[in-house]
Amino acid sequence: MSILETQNLTHVYSRGTPFEKVAVDNVSLSVDEGELLGIIGHTGSGKSTFIQHLNGLLKPTAGKVLFQGRDIHASKDALRAVRFGVGLVFQYPEYQLFEETVFQDVSFGPKNMGLGEDEIRERVYEAAAFVGVGRELMEVSPLELSGGQKRRVAIAGVIAMRPRVLILDEPTAGLDPAGRESILENISQFQRETGAAVVLISHSMDDIARFAQRLIVLHEGRLVMDGTPAQVFDRANELKDMGLTVPMATEIALALRARGVELPESVYTTKYLRKLLTALREGGGPC
Amino acid sequence: MDNPIIQLENVSYAYPDAEAPALSGVSLEIARRSFVAVLGHNGSGKSTLAKCLNAIVVPQSGRVLVNGLDTADEDKLLDVRRTVGMVFQNPDNQIVASVVEDDVAFAPENLGVPPTEIRARVDEALRRVGMYGYRLHAPHLLSGGQKQRVAIAGVLAMQPQCIVLDEPTAMLDPVGRREVLSAVRDLRRHSGMTVVLITHHMEECVYADRLIVMEKGRVAMDGAPREVFPRVEELRALGLTVPETVNLLHQLREAGWDLPLDALTVEDCASKIAELIVS
Amino acid sequence: MLKDITLGQYFPGNTVVHRLDPRTKLLWLLGYIVALFLAKNIWGYALMLGVLITESALAKIKPKTLLSGLKPLIFIVIFTAVVNLFYGTGEPLWQWWILKITAEGIRKAVFMALRIMLLVCGTFLLTYTTSPLQLTDGLERLLGPLKKLRVPVQELAMMMSIALRFIPTLIEETDKIMSAQKARGASFDTGKLSERAKALLPLLVPLFVSAFRRADELATAMECRCYSGGEGRTRMKQLVYRRRDLVTGIVMVLILASAIVLRTV
Numbered sequence: 060m061s062i063l064e065t066q067n068l069t070h071v072y073s074r075g076t077p078f079e080k081v082a083v084d085n086v087s088l089s090v091d092e093g094e095l096l097g098i099i100g101h102t103g104s105g106k107s108t109f110i111q112h113l114n115g116l117l118k119p120t121a122g123k124v125l126f127q128g129r130d131i132h133a134s135k136d137a138l139r140a141v142r143f144g145v146g147l148v149f150q151y152p153e154y155q156l157f158e159e160t161v162f163q164d165v166s167f168g169p170k171n172m173g174l175g176e177d178e179i180r181e182r183v184y185e186a187a188a189f190v191g192v193g194r195e196l197m198e199v200s201p202l203e204l205s206g207g208q209k210r211r212v213a214i215a216g217v218i219a220m221r222p223r224v225l226i227l228d229e230p231t232a233g234l235d236p237a238g239r240e241s242i243l244e245n246i247s248q249f250q251r252e253t254g255a256a257v258v259l260i261s262h263s264m265d266d267i268a269r270f271a272q273r274l275i276v277l278h279e280g281r282l283v284m285d286g287t288p289a290q291v292f293d294r295a296n297e298l299k300d301m302g303l304t305v306p307m308a309t310e311i312a313l314a315l316r317a318r319g320v321e322l323p324e325s326v327y328t329t330k331y332l333r334k335l336l337t338a339l340r341e342g343g344g345p346c
Numbered sequence: 347m348d349n350p351i352i353q354l355e356n357v358s359y360a361y362p363d364a365e366a367p368a369l370s371g372v373s374l375e376i377a378r379r380s381f382v383a384v385l386g387h388n389g390s391g392k393s394t395l396a397k398c399l400n401a402i403v404v405p406q407s408g409r410v411l412v413n414g415l416d417t418a419d420e421d422k423l424l425d426v427r428r429t430v431g432m433v434f435q436n437p438d439n440q441i442v443a444s445v446v447e448d449d450v451a452f453a454p455e456n457l458g459v460p461p462t463e464i465r466a467r468v469d470e471a472l473r474r475v476g477m478y479g480y481r482l483h484a485p486h487l488l489s490g491g492q493k494q495r496v497a498i499a500g501v502l503a504m505q506p507q508c509i510v511l512d513e514p515t516a517m518l519d520p521v522g523r524r525e526v527l528s529a530v531r532d533l534r535r536h537s538g539m540t541v542v543l544i545t546h547h548m549e550e551c552v553y554a555d556r557l558i559v560m561e562k563g564r565v566a567m568d569g570a571p572r573e574v575f576p577r578v579e580e581l582r583a584l585g586l587t588v589p590e591t592v593n594l595l596h597q598l599r600e601a602g603w604d605l606p607l608d609a610l611t612v613e614d615c616a617s618k619i620a621e622l623i624v625s
Numbered sequence: 626m627l628k629d630i631t632l633g634q635y636f637p638g639n640t641v642v643h644r645l646d647p648r649t650k651l652l653w654l655l656g657y658i659v660a661l662f663l664a665k666n667i668w669g670y671a672l673m674l675g676v677l678i679t680e681s682a683l684a685k686i687k688p689k690t691l692l693s694g695l696k697p698l699i700f701i702v703i704f705t706a707v708v709n710l711f712y713g714t715g716e717p718l719w720q721w722w723i724l725k726i727t728a729e730g731i732r733k734a735v736f737m738a739l740r741i742m743l744l745v746c747g748t749f750l751l752t753y754t755t756s757p758l759q760l761t762d763g764l765e766r767l768l769g770p771l772k773k774l775r776v777p778v779q780e781l782a783m784m785m786s787i788a789l790r791f792i793p794t795l796i797e798e799t800d801k802i803m804s805a806q807k808a809r810g811a812s813f814d815t816g817k818l819s820e821r822a823k824a825l826l827p828l829l830v831p832l833f834v835s836a837f838r839r840a841d842e843l844a845t846a847m848e849c850r851c852y853s854g855g856e857g858r859t860r861m862k863q864l865v866y867r868r869r870d871l872v873t874g875i876v877m878v879l880i881l882a883s884a885i886v887l888r889t890v
Contacts, residue, residue: 102489102519116804147808154798155805157830167827171810202834206388216809233435233516235387235546237585262519265590304520307590307612314616320623329590333597339623340603402845424851432849439839440846444757444790451861453850464861482637486793504850 061089062256063113063145063224067122070108074120082108084280085122090224090256095247097271097288098260101302105280106260107150110226113258114145127223143172146222150229152213156201161192161212164201168220179219186219187212189249191241207238214242218249225249226258231266239263243270268292268306268327276303289325308332350375351508351540352399352430356408358563359394368394370563371408376508379538383551383571386560387585395560396512396544400430413507428457431501435513437493438486446488446496447472447481453504464503471502474536475529491522495529502533508540509533515547523547548575548589552610559584576607591615635756641869642684642754647763649870650751656877657747660884661740668887670736673743676880677750684754694749695742702738710734757789766864779855787843795836802831 070083082105090096100106111117112124115131115138124131124141131141146168149155158164165186169179184194190211196204201212214230227246231239247270250257261267267274267288274291276284278301284291292298295305295313305313305327312326320339326332353375360367368391376382386392397403398410401417410417412426431453434440443449447468454464472478475495485493494514501509511530515523531553533539543550551557557574559567561584567574575581578588578596588596591612595605603622609615637643642650657676664670681691695702713730720726752760765782772778803813806827813824 101521111804114808116807142808142810147805149801149805149808152805154835155802155827155831157827157834167806167811168809220809235585236548236587237387240587302521308594310612311591311594311616311619314612315620318616318620318624320620329594329597333594333601336598336619336623337601400849402849424853427849427851432846434842434846436842438794439842442787442790442843442847442850444786448758448861452847452852455858455860456851456853458857458859461859461861461863464859468861484793485790486797500850 060092062092063090064125068119069121071120086282093254095257095272097267097274100277104277106277114147115141143220145224146217148217148227153209160198162197165215165219182219186215190215190245224256228260264306292327293325347375351378352376353411357405358407359405381534381541381554382556383554384544384558390560391563392544392560399510401426430508431506433497433511433514435516440497441485450499450503467503471499475499490518491525494526510542512544572608636753640685646870647759651763654751663884691746706734706738709737761786
């Protein structure tokens with residue numbers, strides 16, 4: 060079941076000026092309820108512009124965005140519904156924190172939804188728990204937290220709206236390996252437990268290969284690939300031609316194939332590669 | 347070590363209000379013309395270490411010597427700073443001017459270099475990082491990787507003997523990261539400059555001559571990448587990941603394969619595995 | 626969108642106007658303003674309009690670009706015109722209660738509106754054709770003599786050029802924070818004035834925090850590149866007066882002379 064859908068979405072910046080630029084070009088995509096969708100594309104591929112359409116921050120030049128089957132720009136109510144129904148976490152979201160305490164900051168979204176105090180409290184605690192922010196931090200100023208904690212609080216601020224779709228733009232940028240791992244775990248847990256769909260944008264192919272169930276690739280504003288990670292990374296050479304990287308495991312598999320080791324093309328995690336190699340060796344080698 | 351460019355002698359430093367010191371009793375020497383990578387998770391003290399190298403941070407005890415000059419000596423501050431140049435994480439916050447070449451000229455202008463020589467230094471520095479074609483562009487319209495290369499050129503124009511890069515790729519996309527790393531490697535190759543690269547990306551350390559791993563303000567490991575990376579378990583315990591190549595080799599070894607752990611690059615790693623399977 | 630602001634923007638080019646020494650252009654603007662305020666009849670304004678048109682043609686700046694820069698100021702122009710309209714003395718052409726319009730009032734209104742527009746367009750021509758750095762450089766040199774009075778001219782120029790450098794960065798950042806807060810249901814353009822003022826907090830607080838962080842990092846980066854005040858600095862780009870600057874100067878003197886003569890017509 061599709062929860063969020065774009066139909067022939069096109070966005071043109073600075074129309075009619077010499078700076079005119081087609082940022083998103085006729086993209087039709089459907090996000091299914093509860094899935095974890097990864098978006099790949101290098102800087103300037105239009106992915107930031109694209110995701111800002113998904114919660115109505117930008118208005119398409121042409122085409123439509125449907126949330127739960129309804130055109131989001133059809134009415135004010137529809138637009139309001141998508142603002143809260145589709146949560147968008149921007150890059151470096153910690154820079155948007157502004158309240159005096161963590162609790163107040165996380166409750167900003169629910170407050171704007173017009174919820175009652177008890178409901179807000181419940182949601183704030185729930186959201187904080189999802190991202191691993193403890194109760195003892197609730198009354199602390201967000202400015203006193205470490206970089207990683209700030210990032211978590213900012214994500215909680217969006218989760219507290221209980222969105223049906225959570226979109227995260229580079230949620231692990233600039234974090235150290237331990238921080239990356241733990242935030243990705245939190246997000247995946249949120250997806251599993253709430254049944255919300257998650258759209259994850261990441262430059263780290265290794266992360267995306269491990270967490271996403273489905274991948275789309277944007278290139279020069281167009282949707283050029285859509286499939287399972289195996290299907291997408293199968294086309295490693297095309298990805299490389301677009302200036303994208305592939306997971307390290309795929310790189311190693313490609314190098315092994317070049318050396319005559321017979322591996323299937325769709326290797327994208329180290330775990331799977333190890334399995335294949337072990338099987339190959341126990342099977343008595345290739346040929 | 348023979349005539350090191352930088353010496354740290356029992357250096358300790360704690361930020362005001364901090365519970366634990368950022369550096370406690372660090373002693374090390376950095377050899378001339380070496381490429382040293384400093385690794386560690388956030389809060390391990392690696393950034394503070396970097397800031398000690400050109401007197402942004404002056405140790406509370408112990409001392410740092412740059413070319414034999416004590417960084418605590420305020421009269422020698424400019425000498426220290428022009429010897430050890432610094433590139434920071436956020437490219438936006440280190441570019442001063444609205445035109446690329448004017449920004450690169452900033453340091454030599456501060457040093458009172460004559461105009462014609464500044465021009466020559468600026469052009470040379472921009473060529474070295476491959477940004478000469480962009481010399482008249484506005485920095486805010488460049489990509490992250492390009493901005494960071496401008497920042498590197500800005501330091502090169504100062505003609506330092508050592509360049510310290512504090513997580514220069516943390517805010518960049520993969521393309522930008524590649525651009526910056528290849529610029530850094532070129533520096534080393536073509537000018538024999540001493541390079542200190544602070545990072546938490548393991549892959550970036552593969553080309554270093556020496557790897558220093560920081561933990562809780564101390565040096566936890568110190569050696570060539572080929573010696574450090576194989577210590578997979580210890581690195582994990584420090585909150586660091588090893589490159590996927592090493593990870594795979596490690597997993598296969600656990601399964602009883604006879605593989606070395608120091609095949610760091612994809613090509614090396616594939617060759618070693620292929621040898622075992624194809625033979 | 627904030628990005629559409631053209632105020633103070635620089636349009637790179639290689640026309641003779643672009644190539645003039647910034648000091649010449651600054652002095653030119655000064656002369657232009659004086660001449661503009663000397664104008665008191667239709668001939669005076671015609672002269673200044675002619676000067677502006679010639680200047681923008683030489684700089685290859687389209688009239689449309691110049692006029693679009695006026696947009697944010699349209700209210701002030703109209704307001705001034707209306708105020709002047711009712712302040713004329715002499716025979717009323719039309720009167721209602723204490724409001725009266727006189728021929729003198731209409732004349733004043735038109736001239737005042739024209740004066741503001743010419744003033745703004747003339748200033749825009751300077752910023753459109755001079756890079757911010759050249760501009761601050763020019764100012765620094767022109768104000769150089771003030772150094773003797775212990776005015777920190779170099780430091781002020783440095784501050785100005787850094788401010789100019791960070792304007793686009795901060796505009797971009799403002800856009801980003803606004804989008805992020807909108808994504809959490811904030812609205813910046815509805816509600817009563819008091820509510821709107823309150824709604825600005827989620828924008829202003831992060832902006833200030835970030836500005837301080839940037840300032841701190843930039844200061845460190847500048848120190849690392851051996852900045853220690855204006856003392857002893859040299860400059861890569863030396864400003865040199867050329868023949869075209871001399872010609873420009875003579876033209877301005879002639880314009881000023883004409884402006885004085887035209888007052889007596």
